Amino acid sequence: MRDLSALPQVHLHVHLESTxxxxxxxxxAATHGVVLPEKPSAFGGFRAxxxxxxxxxxxxxxxxxxxxxxxxxxxDEAAKGTRYAEVTFTAASHGERLGDLAxxxxxxxxxxxxxxxxxGLE
Numbered sequence: 008m009r010d011l012s013a014l015p016q017v018h019l020h021v022h023l024e025s026t027x028x029x030x031x032x033x034x035x036a037a038t039h040g041v042v043l044p045e046k047p048s049a050f051g052g053f054r055a056x057x058x059x060x061x062x063x064x065x066x067x068x069x070x071x072x073x074x075x076x077x078x079x080x081x082x083d084e085a086a087k088g089t090r091y092a093e094v095t096f097t098a099a100s101h102g103e104r105l106g107d108l109a110x111x112x113x114x115x116x117x118x119x120x121x122x123x124x125x126x127g128l129e
Contacts, residue, residue, distance in 0.1 A: 015090040023096045023115065024063050026080050035066040067101060070114040077118025078125075085126035092128060094119065 027035075036043045043062060067073060077094075084092050096115050102108035123129060 012088070014088075016088045018084055018089045018092040020093055020095055021080075023076060023080060023094050024060060024067075026083065027063060027066075027076050028079055028083070031076065031079060032063060032066055035072055039066055039068050041066050064097070064101065064104070067111070068105065070110055073101075073111050073114035074118035074121070077115045078122035081119065081122025081126045081128045085128050089128060 033043065098112035101111035
């Protein structure tokens, strides 16, 4: 029988903001003066999940932040054997929050393009 884990993987409907490396989140928070909870709590429902995402989104402010998380996503997925990913991203809410509707989406697309090319991820 063939080992299915050795086959190329597909990751469908992944929320980019939820894939940020903990170390990256801590660095971005420190850079932008965002206070993170000392210990992340388990999600006790949608409200806790939404609050965690609100804090995460507040750490993303500059084009380089968005490019970085997209590139790191590609590297992390490729390391798991993923060759195709369907990425979801709340570009409009970031754009409204930052006063630049195009920047978050353009930055994420740049990071996905660069990271995808570097790691063989579509």
